[in-house]
Amino acid sequence: MSEKKLAANEYLKVNSNYLRGTLEESLANQITGAVADDDTQLTKFHGFYMQDDRDIRNERKKQKLEPKHTFMLRARIPGGVIGMEQWLAIDDIAKELTDYNSIRLTTRQTFQYHGILKRDLKPLIKGLYQVKLDSIAACGDVNRNVMATTNPIQSQLQQDVYDWSVKISEHLLPKTRAYYELWLDEEKVETPADQEQEPVYGKTYLPRKFKIAVAVPPYNDVDISANDLSFIAIEDENGRxxxxxxxxxxxxxxxxxxVNTYPQLTRVLGFCKxxxxxxxxxxxxxTQRDNGNRYDRKRARTKYTVDDMGVEAFRAATEKHAGKTFEPARDFEFTSQSDRFGWVEDINGNWHLTxxxxxxxxxxxxxRTVKTALREIAKVHTGEYRMTANQNIMIANVAPENKAEIEGLARKFGLLGKVLSPMMLNSISCVALPTCALAMAESERYLPRLIEKIDVLTEKHGIADQEIVTRMTGCPNGCGRPFLAEIGFVGKGPGKYNLYLGADGKGTRLNQMYKENIGETEILSELDGLFERYSKERESGERFGDYVVRIGAVKAVYDGREFHA
Structure with missing residues (x-):
């Protein structure tokens, strides 16, 4: 019986000389705007992907031109906190070194640029590094950006959690110097590849990407169940x-x-000091490094490792690696997965505007003038920006005497003042078309317009005040966490989506497919009927996601193995 063959990426990593590959040669090749095929996989470990504009792909092909290759770069910003000097540099770089002169906040509490030409990659990375930012391990088969709850109410606990997100991120960074050599001109040390060590990752790194979040109950804004590993803060009697x-x-x-691929909810292993x-x-x-699937990348995430091993075996293997055991898990409860908009005062008297x-x-x-607004505020703000896991931004740590000025600027440039529905405020969409190669349907460019039409239905049925978590992605890879939404849309083809219902608005239950491969007319028709029933039959305080489960429209799913895609 022949030995099972490893996934191609496993050989690529082993032969990459610790993530260097032939990237230096690819960058020097001026004949094409692309990098070599193998290098397209390695660039992810350095924080960027090669893309092309799919809106003009066919036209360029007719002209016998290669696709318009550009790159998307994602920064590593644990906890999502950005200083004002850093923000002004981020803004300048977007204008000078990208095609779109825009910045996108991601669902992993960081930002990314699109439309970077190959020749501008190095200047861009150097520019970020000058303000102490990098894109190391922002993508690839490694631990990625570590998220942390942004809510400032429990300010000391939130600060502790943020500090731990930074410590975890730094601790789990790859140790190879490839990033510094290729992008920051660090002098190369001429030693055989086998003498350079990755003490944690090894030559093959992880089987797939690895995501970590740190949450402060009762707020689950980081959606812990969308992460390979999560830390849930437990508060002591002194609020620490x-x-x-x-x-x-x-x-x-x-x-x-x-059916052997599915979203999954996280499982609690125990408590640690x-x-x-x-x-x-x-x-x-x-434990994931040693036991994850290196043969089938579709089943290589930690969720499958836990399911295949069983929770008890996974816990035991983790305790063996740690050299210590978990204490019994402590009680906790989540009540929300959304952001808190508007002004919030913390226990120190500072103000925070989301x-x-x-x-x-x-x-x-x-x-809109969002870019100008955040730039003008950054020029005078003495606190920081906090990017949220729901693609929003908090103007954080505003001194009481500066509150009026910050609010004035926010209103002047349109960050405040526009009336938005609760559904719009509780929405997430991935980038999708035209830049994402995996997208099957629109998302970012379409969801806001679809919600405007759904808002007409909520007004019609008297439920416009309901905070219904609604998310859309252009494919089932789940970057926008659609399977934790009360209403989820997942692209199936141009203009067609699978409609999912039944998550709980807290991020602790999966939704379930309600209708497959439907377009806008049918989406609105189905929601119209459900909203009419919900308005008449809901119980006091009952969320829409709970209602559709109670009436049997979909079943409650707490184990991804019962999820039907």
Whole structure:
């Protein structure tokens, strides 16, 4: 019987000389705007993807031109906190070194640029590094950007959680110097490849991407169940951090029609004290490194490893790697997965203003001046920006005497003042077309317009005040966490979506497919009927997602193996 063949990426990583590959040669090749095929996989470990504009792909092909190759770069910003000097540099770089002169906030509490030409990659990365920002391991088969709850009410606990997100991110960074050599002109050390070590990752790194979030109950704005590893902060009697419940095996991605792929909810392994946090973070990642599927990348995420091993075996392997055992998990409860908009005062008397950004897009165009607004505020603000996991931004730590000035600027440039529906405020969409190669349908460019039509229905049925979590992605890979939405749309083809219903608005239950491969007319018709029933039959305080489960429109799903894609 022949030995099972590893996925192609496994050989690529081993032969890459610790993520260097032939990237230097690809960058020097001026004949094409692309990089070599193998290097397109390695660039992800450096924080960027090669893309092309699909809106003009066919036209360029007719002209016998190669696709308009550009790159998307994602920054590594644990906890999503950005200083004002950093923001002004981010803004300048978008204008000078990208085609779109825009910034996109992602659902992983960071930002990304689109439309970067190959020749501008190095200047862009150097520009970020000058203000202490990087894109190391923002993509690829490694631990990616670590998220942390942005809510400032419990300010000391939130600060502790943010600090831990930074420590975890730094602790789990790859140790190869490839990034510094290729992009920052660090002098190369001429040693054989086998003498350079990755003490945690090894030559093959992880089987797939690895995502971490740190949450402060009752707020689940980081959607812990969409992460391979999560730390749930437990507060002591003095309002300080007692430690974390550690959970593993959450994730969103699936493949249409393949029942052995599915989204999954995270499973709690136990409680750890603060001083054991890094040990357990590394131990969970090592358990995935050693046991994750390296043959089928569609089943290589930690959620499948936990399911295949079983929670008890996964916990035992983690404890062995850590050299210590978990304590019993502590009680906690989540009540919301959304952002808190408007002004909020913390216990220190500082103010925090969260504003909605449609699809996380920071741009100036005929309908908005978001980029200018955030730039002008950054010139005078003495606090920081906090990017949220729901693609919005918090103008954080505003001193009381500066509140009026910040609000004035926010209103002047349209960040405040526009009336938006609760459904719009609770929406997420991925980038999708025209730049994402995986997109099957529109998302960012379409969801806001669809919600405007759905808002007509909620007004019609007297439920316009309901906060219904609504999300859309152009494919089932789940970047916008659609399977944790009360109403989820997942692209199936041009203008066609699978409609999912039944999550709980707290991020602790999966939704389920309600209708497959339908267009806008049928989407609106189905929701019209459901909204009419909901308006008449709902119980006091009952969310829409809970209602559709109660009436049997879809079943409640708490295990991804019962999810039907």
């Amino acid at each position: 951090l007692a430690g974390f419940n550690v959970a593993a095996g959450g994730g969103m991605g699936s493949t249409h029609g393949e 603060p001083e054991d946090t890094l040990d357990f973070a590394q131990a969970v990642m090592l 504003v909605f950004l449609e699809a996380g897009r920071i741009v100036d165009d005929e309908t």
